Amino acid sequence: MAKMWAGRFSKEVDETVNAFNSSIAFDGRMYAQDIRGSIAHATMLAKCGIISQEDCDKILSGLKNICADIESGALELDPTAEDIHMFVEAELTKRIGDAGKRLHTSRSRNDQVAVDVRLTLRDEIKEIETLTVSLVKTLIRLAEDHTRTIMPGYTHLQRAQPVTLAHHLMAYVWMLLRDIDRLRDTAKRMNYCPLGACALAGTTYPIDRKMTASLLDFDAPVPNSLDAVSDRDFCVELANTISLIMVHLSRFSEEVILWCSWEFKFIELDDAYATGSSIMPQKKNPDVTELIRGKTGRVIGDLTTLLTMLKGIPLAYNKDMQEDKEAIFDAIDQVKLCLRTFDPMIATMRVNKENMRAAAAKGFINATDCADYLVKKGLPFRDAYKITGTLVARCISEGQTLETLPLDAYREACDAFAEDVYEAISLETCLSGRISEGGPSPDAVAQQIALAKDALKGFLA
Numbered sequence: 001m002a003k004m005w006a007g008r009f010s011k012e013v014d015e016t017v018n019a020f021n022s023s024i025a026f027d028g029r030m031y032a033q034d035i036r037g038s039i040a041h042a043t044m045l046a047k048c049g050i051i052s053q054e055d056c057d058k059i060l061s062g063l064k065n066i067c068a069d070i071e072s073g074a075l076e077l078d079p080t081a082e083d084i085h086m087f088v089e090a091e092l093t094k095r096i097g098d099a100g101k102r103l104h105t106s107r108s109r110n111d112q113v114a115v116d117v118r119l120t121l122r123d124e125i126k127e128i129e130t131l132t133v134s135l136v137k138t139l140i141r142l143a144e145d146h147t148r149t150i151m152p153g154y155t156h157l158q159r160a161q162p163v164t165l166a167h168h169l170m171a172y173v174w175m176l177l178r179d180i181d182r183l184r185d186t187a188k189r190m191n192y193c194p195l196g197a198c199a200l201a202g203t204t205y206p207i208d209r210k211m212t213a214s215l216l217d218f219d220a221p222v223p224n225s226l227d228a229v230s231d232r233d234f235c236v237e238l239a240n241t242i243s244l245i246m247v248h249l250s251r252f253s254e255e256v257i258l259w260c261s262w263e264f265k266f267i268e269l270d271d272a273y274a275t276g277s278s279i280m281p282q283k284k285n286p287d288v289t290e291l292i293r294g295k296t297g298r299v300i301g302d303l304t305t306l307l308t309m310l311k312g313i314p315l316a317y318n319k320d321m322q323e324d325k326e327a328i329f330d331a332i333d334q335v336k337l338c339l340r341t342f343d344p345m346i347a348t349m350r351v352n353k354e355n356m357r358a359a360a361a362k363g364f365i366n367a368t369d370c371a372d373y374l375v376k377k378g379l380p381f382r383d384a385y386k387i388t389g390t391l392v393a394r395c396i397s398e399g400q401t402l403e404t405l406p407l408d409a410y411r412e413a414c415d416a417f418a419e420d421v422y423e424a425i426s427l428e429t430c431l432s433g434r435i436s437e438g439g440p441s442p443d444a445v446a447q448q449i450a451l452a453k454d455a456l457k458g459f460l461a
């Protein structure tokens, strides 16, 4: 295809350079947003008397037809075109003649690409929000069924204190709710329109930037024309938000991987969400979660790509910035894939309550409660802590647990112990006693479930 900028050149661009330079392979996905932006721009040009209404009508119907034809498959993107902006404009001129050549008046690909990317990310953010909300709902539903499913809570991956599966799941709910909040915040800050910045220094035409901004549902024009075409901070912010979603999914995935191992067996994945081995007939592998953990590294790489791409380029547009799209689109595509797979995998997994309870019964996760028992009998916490430590050591050497250790042994360590210690250290007591706000007692968890449901109102379903 002949270049639109061919006037200044005496030769055609080298084929290798053309292929190297071309971005249509990855910016073609923005065709609808490109066309939407052009429709707003042409409408504004006509309203301001910069092009005639007749030309504008031709442009609008031509653009709408092109959009419909791309959607139906009647028009295929030309892989040798420089980018989606050039492709659409050339196709328009092919279809409507001279009027098509007027579309680019008072516009540059620099403000055009900036508007296209913002429109695209805005749409994608809504999709990611919907998928994240769906996962949050799945987790809340599961939590509601497991407010009394006792499991060990861990620190350093060592059994620490009793929690419930509901309490554990709700921790992720809050992380994801903050992620949704960050998505919205990112969308809010990027919702300013770069159109009218043109190449970098605005224009001498009497354009109306507020009009294009409002036609495209932006809050206002970007106030500075150099900034409008130069920054991709909104890509970085979104990649950062997505990276955090991925990091949350990745930590959760790591737990799912542990929980399905024979060492834990806290859960079993549905057969539809696990895979087998080509050689070991017994294997049922949690590939989905491992892939999420792996893809998290890749998305963090996308974020790094964007930051590094920006850090050394002078104002205003530089071709380096074409690299923004592959990075941010990859982050978007990966997080959507992961959310779409993780959600039904969690919804269909089977919980092995007995194994969770059995694990909670070992590992002395009631040791803190044993020390607290002595504190309630009047001992200072540090003394109570030490006495309990000696009891734990004795249990370990005698193959006992705090539940099975005879009262004599307790009283040998401290005469404040009485028969009621067994009740005080039972897992059910330890759990139901943790009534502090945000804690694992069934009542406290029910309260945070209600809070989370409240926070969900107003988010996209």
Ligand code: ARG
Pocket: 023, 027, 082, 083, 109, 110, 113, 317, 319, 321, 322, 323
């Ligand atoms: N394909 C380019 C990009 O994605 C569009 C902007 C090109 N602008 C230019 N002055 N060469 O960044």
